[in-house]
Amino acid sequence: MFRVAVFASGQGSxxxxxxxxxxxxxxxxxxVDLLVCDKPEAPVVKRAEAAGVDTFVFRPxxxxxxxxxxxxxxxxxxxxxxxxxxxxxxxxxxxxxxxESYSGRMVNIHPSLLPAxxxxxxxxxxxxxxxxxxxxxxxxxxxxxxxGAVVAQQAVEITAEDSRESLEAKIHAAETKLYPEVVAxxxxxxxxxxxxxxxLVGR
Ligand code: GAR
Numbered sequence: 001m002f003r004v005a006v007f008a009s010g011q012g013s014x015x016x017x018x019x020x021x022x023x024x025x026x027x028x029x030x031x032v033d034l035l036v037c038d039k040p041e042a043p044v045v046k047r048a049e050a051a052g053v054d055t056f057v058f059r060p061x062x063x064x065x066x067x068x069x070x071x072x073x074x075x076x077x078x079x080x081x082x083x084x085x086x087x088x089x090x091x092x093x094x095x096x097x098x099x100e101s102y103s104g105r106m107v108n109i110h111p112s113l114l115p116a117x118x119x120x121x122x123x124x125x126x127x128x129x130x131x132x133x134x135x136x137x138x139x140x141x142x143x144x145x146x147x148g149a150v151v152a153q154q155a156v157e158i159t160a161e162d163s164r165e166s167l168e169a170k171i172h173a174a175e176t177k178l179y180p181e182v183v184a185x186x187x188x189x190x191x192x193x194x195x196x197x198x199x200l201v202g203r
Contacts, residue, residue, distance in 0.1 A: 001029075001031065001081075002028065002029060002030040002031070002083050002084070002186075002187040003030070003031055003033045003080060003081055003082050003083050003084075004018070004022070004027070004030050004031065004032050004033060004082070004083065004084050004085075004086055004183060004187075005032075005033060005034040005035075005036055005077055005080070005082045005084075005085050005086070006018055006019075006032060006034070006035050006036070006053075006086045006087075006088050007035075007036040007037070007085060007086070007087045007088065007090035008035065008036075008037055008042070008044040008087075008088045008089050008090055009037060009038055009039050009042055009044070009089055009090050009091040009092070010039070010042055010043070010044060010089045010091070011042075011043050011044065011089070012042070012043055012044025012047045012048075012088070012089070013172050013175075013176055014088035014089060014109060014175055014176060014179055015032075015035060015044050015047055015048065015088050015089075016047050016051070016176075017175075017176035017177075017179060017180055018032055018086065018088070018179060018180055018183060019032045019047070019048075019051040019053055020051075021180035021183075021184070023051070026180060026184065027180055027183055027184050027187060028183070028184030028185065028186070028187030028188040029187055029188070030083075030084070030183060030184065030186075030187035032051075032053050033053070033054065033080055033082065034053065034054050034055070034056060034076070034077070034080060034082065035048035035053050035054070035055045035056070035057075036055075036056045036057075036058075036073055036076075036090075037055060037056070037057045037058075038057075038058060038059070038060050038069075038090070038091075038092055039057075040057050040059065044089075045057055056073060056076050058072070058073075060092070066092070066093070066095045066097075067095050067097050070094070070095050070097040070098050071097055073098065074097055074098060074101060077102075083105065083186075083187075084102075084105050084106070084107070084183065084186050084187075085098070085102050085105065085106040085107070085141075086106075086107055086179070086183060087106065087107065087108040087109070087141065088109060088179065089109075090108075093145065094106070094141055096143065099141060099142060099143055102141075103142075104140060104193050106140065106141040107138055107139065107140060107141065107151060107182065107183075107186070108138070108139055108140075108141050108146070108148070109136060109137070109138050109175055109178075109179050110122060110136070110137045110138075110139065110146050111123050111134075111136055111171045111175070112125070112126055112134055112135065112136070112137065113133070113134060113135040113136075113137060113153055113155065114137040114139060114146055114150065114153075115146075115147075116131070116134075117129070117134070118145055118146035118147070119145055119146065122134075123164065123167055123168055123171060124164070126158065126167075127158070127162075127164060127167065131158060132157065132158055133155050133156070133157055133158065134155075134156055134158055134167075134171075135153060135154050135155040135156045135171075135174070136153065136154050136156065136171060136174050136175050136178060137150055137152075137153045138150075138151045138152045138153070138178065138179065138182045139151055140193070140198065149193065149195070149196040149197070149198050150196075150198065151182055151191065151198045151200065152178060152181075152182050152200060154174050154178050156170050156171055156174055157170075182200070185200045185201075185202070190202050
C-alpha cells in the first residue's frame with residue numbers, strides 16, 4: 001500500500017483530481033488517505049468529506065509557531081504511515097520539521113515553468129511579464145520557496161486572446177492531468193533522484 005497525504009488551502013481542484021484518480025485505480029495503486037488544510041472554510045475541506053477522505057484541519061493562529069503545528073501534522077502522518085506528501089495549492093512555507101522527515105517524499109505543484117515566476121501569483125506574474133509560454137512544474141520540496149529539484153514540467157501557451165480566467169483554466173487542466181500521473185509514478189517506484197536530477201521512468 002502506498003499512502004498519500006494531500007495538503008491544500010483553497011479550491012481543491014488538484015485534490016479532487018488526485019482523489020478521483022485513486023478511486024478509479026489510476027494512481028499507481030496509491031490511496032489518498034488524508035487532507036491537511038490550514039483553512040477550515042476552504043472548499044477543499046468539503047471536497048474531502050464528499051470523497052470520504054479524512055481531514056486534519058487546523059488554524060495556524062492557534063499555534064505559537066509553524067514548527068508547533070507541523071509537529072502535530074508530522075505525528076498524524078506517521079501514525080497513518082504516509083509515504084508521500086503532495087502539496088496542492090498549500091499556501092504556507094514548510095519548515096525543516098516536515099522537510100527533513102520527508103526529504104525526497106514531498107512534492108509541490110507550481111503554476112509556472114520554474115525557475116521563472118516563483119512565489120505568489122505565478123499566473124499573474126507571467127501575464128504581467130508578457131511571456132508567450134508558461135506552464136506548470138512539479139518539484140521536490142526543499143527548504144526554499146519553489147527551489148526544489150524539478151520532477152516534471154509541461155508548457156502552456158499564452159495567446160493574444162487569453163484572459164486571466166482562460167489562462168487559469170488551461171493551467172488547471174494541465175495540472176489536474178499531470179499531477180496524478182506524477183503521483184502514480186512515485187507509487188509505482190518509477191522515480192529516481194540523484195541530487196537535482198530526477199528521472200521519471202516510463203514518461
Ligand atoms: C494551483 O494552480 C497550484 O499550482 C497553485 O495553487 C493552485 C491551487 O488550485 N499553487 C501555487 O501557486 C503554489 N505556489 P486548487 O486548490 O484548485 O488545486
